[in-house]
Amino acid sequence: SQQGEEDPQALSIQEGENATMNCSYKTSINNLQWYRQNSGRGLVHLILIRSNEREKHSGRLRVTLDTSKKSSSLLITASRAADTASYFCATDDNTDKLIFGTGTRLQVFP
């Protein structure tokens, strides 16, 4: 069954705007990770946030984690056309497997 559900499924914005994607999950976790995937390519790790962390930054990325609500958000600030991709959250549900959510397709128009 799906561990992560993402919202929205698709998002279209203009360059320079911020993009926010949300992820909800079902079980307890050790960490939550965000990945990016260009069409037909391999996934690329963006950021990992541990269950005892609430917020993490990496460049233009900001991730929050609310374990009480079992949710996370990914904020991309000052978006660029090159940010166009699918974004997935993934959780480990306290096992060795990393389960991916349904993904958000982000389109950034120049």
Added chain:
Amino acid sequence: AAGVIQSPRHLIKEKRETATLKCYPIPRHDTVYWYQQGPGQDPQFLISFYEKMQSDKGSIPDRFSAQQFSDYHSELNMSSLELGDSALYFCASSPRRDGELFFGEGSRLTVL
């Protein structure tokens, strides 16, 4: 820097045939994962290995099997192929069991 290498990149098979995908993880990564991604779908976890032993199993059909060899490369064997097996198959490796995954570029399997 070395990345995860997958071969072949593209594979076309007929129904009921057998296919083998290979994965060469990043050196010194002791964990390997296999994922299946259908068109427009999220990656589905198939199986993982830690130090050459199977560590977890997901929605992998009985027709599929995988193993990790002494040199840490892994192979995914798929038999009695069905049309629904057409997908991108990703291998990923990680330097630790709860860390980030490094993905290969995938093997695209088409079953006709």
